[in-house]
Amino acid sequence: MRTFRPEAWLPTTKKEVEAREWDYIDVILFSGDAYVDHPSFGAAVIGRTLEAMGLRVAVVPQPDWRGDYRDFKKLGAPRLFFGVSAGAMDSMINHYTANKRLRSDDAYTPDRRAGMRPDYPSIVYTKILKEIYPDVPVVLGGIEASLRRVTHYDYWQDKLLPGILKDSPADLLIYGMGELPLKELVSRLQAGTPFHEIKDIRQTAYLADTVEPLPEDINLFSHEECLRDKLKQAKNFKHIEEESNKQQASRILQKVGKQTIVVNPPFPPMTEEEIDASFDLPYTRLPHPKYKGKTIPAFEMIKFSVNIHRGCFGGCAFCTISAHQGKFIASRSKESILKEVKEITQMPDFKGYLSDLGGPSANMYRMKGKNPDICAQCKKPSCISPVICKNLNADHTPLLDIYKEVDSMPEIKRSFIGSGIRYDLLLHRYADDNLNKAAHTYMEELIARHVSGRLKVAPEHTEDNVLKMMRKPSFELFGQFKKIFDRVNKQHGLNQQLIPYFISSHPGCTEADMANLAIQTKKLHFQLEQVQDFTPTPMTLATEMYYTGYHPYTLEKVYTAGSKEIDVFLSTLLQRTKTGTTSILFLVQAGIPPPDNTSIATNREKGFNRQVVWEVSRQASNNKHKEPDMQMTRKERINIPSYPRLGSFP
16 A cells, blocks of 8 residues: 655645755746646646656645735745646636536536635636736646637537737647647756747647748737627637647637737647657545645545556547547557556555546547548548548457456456447447457457446437537447447346437427437436536537537538527426436426416427427327426426536646
8 A cells, every 4th residue: 555745746835845945947837726736637747748848846725815805815925937727627617507507516616615716717717817926927728728728609608718928928728638738848948048039839739920931820810800700619629629630730810809829730649659648647545635625526536547658539529539539549658558457557546446447438449541642641530430430449448358357456356337328439340350349359358347336328319310519429329339338237137237428409400309318318217317418618510500600621501500509408308207207297298387487389499399398298209198296396307417528627
């Protein structure tokens, strides 16, 4: 069992700095999350990366932004710069439900305590630091800043906002995974280059008064043009998504007022050596001792899990992973993975069970193009939608090898897979029969040995027209996977459950589509405990369709439900079917007003069709004369928890 002295963590207070006998600090990091010294938490990754370069680094987690700003003053000014991040989630997703209701807890805070960070910490923290230390550079990073780097729709304000650098006075923004651009930045600063002269580092963005144009620059429509014309915002997104996922991308420029936001192209995907170097840093893998006796749910969820790769080539319309990590897979070496597993086995409360060996997706480890030259020219946002690319080498053999090696370790009783399974990669018929055999073996191995009672997968919907908008495969594939799952369970005498995720009210989804979703899933005898109402998040294809009403790639108009309250009502409808009752459905049939308290006729104009819902009621219930549950309150009908499935990334 490993134990650590307090000095094993990066310092968070003046007392801890003094204990190290430091007379200065090179970089001070401010984070909206609690400080957990683990490779899944951004402040730890960035802090350890800078420490490995010989810098003195301190962390101020969840500073108090009210009052006298003492948390921002307690360590003084750093020698090089401040680093600011809102945390592992966009703060607005962290704070609010899909129905814009304030959440009562925060998974990234000790004991789930709410209110430990402001809305938009990327802006609030930076403004405070610039007020106190106007001459000290501020580097902005994290997922909130990354996905708001250009004009974006903010669902919580229900309006189009400019790139975050317009509101945050940061000197530089780093988007995506921050290790490589930070190393380059520090190297230049250490070489004597003034901060204000550093403008060309890959994967950075900045706000400029004047810009010297380059021939290959992509000029987006200005923020003001997008405000006037939603179609221009939709056209912008296509360029943004393509350049975020290209190996040879161009610089992006966007005017906002009299200034220009400059977004430099990203770094190439990390090499095995580079990603190993990040994960092999001397993390304690534990929360800072200041949190002793308290529980941090986000840490508890991943403390016995191992992230084996970064990136995702799924390109799902509602997901931010590829926007932040890119679509190309960066995989760790087997040696690095096994080393981390060994470290986990030495944790004080480890009982022999690994909760996950995965990543953004469970089964994309080491997958890449057969011909790298084809990948170098590709600008498609997905390698598997609408069809699986013929150039993709979807070999599951390296992943099976990892499972075998981990399970052979004497300290490991069982290793489970908690990440999302891409069953379309498993069921596809490849030209190379070796890939088919490996996929079949993987399914058998996964279901028989790596499911902890319940396997969660994400078909997301049943209707092909909606799935096409989502960039997800046909629901028929899910049916095929369920048959295999049931067969393997029976073969091995197991009683495991297959739990599907679904999204309600996604752009392109009508109430009729949701009605069919209810019918199809009821036929399969699923309890719909995993229905999430669509939440528009910055920098996703789905959000652009939701806001603009256009598909950015085809420029065709896309249906979107006009009222989020109606959306949540329909989501509630699906939830109620799991109990075997149809109280919600019959409320509509009985003429009880929907959640916005307007007439049925008014809601039909918004796209809410009573007859369609009644048809679901009739088909989903064996008793169409059942009395409605008249005691159900309005609050009960619409208060459905909605936690977007966003990963936790540095």
